[in-house]
Amino acid sequence: MGRYRETYERWKASPEAFWAEAAREIDWSKPWDRVLTLEGDLSRWFEGATCNTCWNALDRHVEGGRGEQLALIHDSAMTGKVKRFTYRELRDKVATFAGVLQRHGIGKGDRVILYMPMVPQAVVAMLACARLGAIHSVVFGGFAAKELATRIDDARPKLIVSASCGLEPGRAIAYKPLLDQAIELSEHKPEACIIVQRAELEAPLVPGRDFDWKDEMEKARAAGAAPACVPVAATDPLYVLYTSGTTGKPKGVVRDNGGHMVALKWSMKNVYGVDPGDVFWAASDVGWVVGHSYIVYGPLLHGCTTILFEGKPVGTPDAGTYWRVIADHGVKALFTAPTAFRAIKKEDPAAELVKKYDLSKFELLFLAGERGDPDTIQWAERALGVPVIDHWWQTESGWPMVANPMGLERLPVKYGSPTVAMPGYEIQVVDEAAKPVPANTTGAIVVKLPLPPGCLPTLWHNDEGFRNSYLADYPGYYKTADAGYLDEDGYLYVMSRTDDIINVAGHRLSTGGMEEVLAGHPDVAECAVIGVADALKGQVPVGFLVVNKGVNRPAEEIAKEAVALVRDKIGPVAAFKTALVVQRLPKTRSGKILRGTMRKIADGEAWSMPATIDDPVILEEIGEALSDAGYGRKG
Known part of the structure; x- marks a missing residue:
């Protein structure tokens, strides 16, 4: 340095x-x-x-x-x-x-x-x-x-x-x-x-x-x-x-x-x-x-x-729209949210659309807004061949x-x-x-x-x-x-909001650390982990997984593998036993996952529709998934 x-x-x-x-x-x-x-x-x-x-x-x-x-x-x-x-x-x-x-x-x-x-x-x-x-x-x-x-x-x-x-x-x-x-x-x-x-x-x-x-x-x-x-x-x-x-x-x-x-x-x-x-x-x-x-x-x-x-990063008209803008206007540096890249990765996991565009002037990608999980950053590095800076x-x-x-x-x-x-x-x-x-x-x-x-x-x-x-x-x-936490070299690791540190039987655990492990599963496009109230342990983690487009394996199989990954990488102390495969995650319009609202639904607490939500219907879908798994109240 x-x-x-x-x-x-x-x-x-x-x-x-x-x-x-x-x-x-x-x-x-x-x-x-x-x-x-x-x-x-x-x-x-x-x-x-x-x-x-x-x-x-x-x-x-x-x-x-x-x-x-x-x-x-x-x-x-x-x-x-x-x-x-x-x-x-x-x-x-x-x-x-x-x-x-x-x-x-x-x-x-x-x-x-x-x-x-x-x-x-x-x-x-x-x-x-x-x-x-x-x-x-x-x-x-x-x-x-x-x-x-x-x-x-x-x-x-x-x-x-x-x-x-x-x-x-x-x-x-x-x-x-x-x-x-x-x-x-x-x-x-x-x-x-x-x-x-x-x-x-x-x-x-x-x-x-x-x-x-x-x-x-x-x-x-x-x-x-x-x-x-x-x-x-x-x-x-x-x-x-x-x-x-x-x-x-x-x-x-x-x-x-x-x-x-x-x-x-x-x-x-x-x-x-x-x-x-x-x-x-x-x-x-x-x-x-x-x-x-x-x-x-x-x-x-x-x-x-x-x-x-x-x-949008996808759907206007496809997952290559960012590459089109970079190529058309000679962009040197792009700054966006990891959420955007997770959406692109979900739609185009092999980054085939990148090959259609001349990105020769593109030198740097910056990510901020949500935590930049290693899997998304490494995918972007491979796809674009430029430094990806969280x-x-x-x-x-x-x-x-x-x-x-x-x-x-x-x-x-x-x-x-x-x-x-x-x-x-x-x-x-x-x-x-x-x-x-x-x-x-x-x-x-x-x-x-x-x-x-x-x-x-x-x-x-x-x-x-x-x-x-x-x-x-x-x-x-x-x-x-x-x-x-700060490591011995002064590098900061931002794991979650302080509200997302969960207490599992006296152990303070970061939901961000669990999300990092889940994001490493090859079939997972994006994920979220929340702490749900538990009579025995105080709180237990519940994971939500969105899988990549084109994955045709049973959801139960992917969920089982995800649970095993967390138990292997973080240990039984995490008490991670539940992963739910869902179509999409509820987010604000700026791309932040609404973990706090998801937690309230899971705990059966009163909650109000966040003013910044991108699509209110997604919270109904999350409520159904949680209800089917025995959490919260249906609807």
């Missing part, structure tokens, strides 16, 4: 000097008075500085001679259309839409909710808010009306930007009725809504409240309304992003302007190994943190070409906490580990008394305070909630709510 170790130690020796040097990559209207200001356990980066995120993402590149380079490629597998925007074209569209917002009374500090599908207007609206110093809050398109309403009441937006519909394989999802219902349910009422009308399903507009995007853009153009970037404080919020599955008061993760830019710009080269001009693709959604950090802000701050993809971070951190820093130094891969802590993060594994545990001992993963630039400084209008959620349990540390 040469260059990585030297860089990490340099950060540790002088964090403020390290981040001050990284901040030279950003244009500032006014320099900072202090790099880091501590207010008790809250931290503020680059206090006293003023800046503008839109300027750094767009105008700076146009002024610096990069105006004719492609900034954004919108590739829709749903419509079969591709649109390309140079930095100059994107800057001009953003400036015009900022003019639209300004004409509707939007200015510095005002909130704007974006409830959008994966269309270029979503990126334009985000950057236009940043241009004016307004605070955007993107809510995943198609989110339930009740969930959207809680976010409207918490963010109190002056205006909402939405679209008539989103597109899924074989259907259009009407967004406008959901938006109308959410506004009806919310106590706070926005003054106006701007609606992108899509040809696939147009929506009726409410007179006096709703405005057509195209008409508004034409009016702003005719009036010459294209405001310049508004300087804001580095510590002012750029956006608020609500964490998925919120109950009660929503948790609005705040992202500042200054620290966010510094951290993302640093990460593009040092973590992801890409240079200005390279094509970078984060196959996520703008409604999630990955979409904010690595579809929109990170690549544009770094001067890359970024891809906005509307489609890395780990959260909505709250905004950028990678643990990674293999490809721009600094390619470290040896240890399967099952996202590698080592990045500068800014001192990662420790502790027990319930917040005391560090020995190497290779499972405990709670925490980050020593203060948090680095780019991390959430607090929750929206809720400092107390921030402290209670993240800082109270382990004084002096940020609680990640993930469990795992």
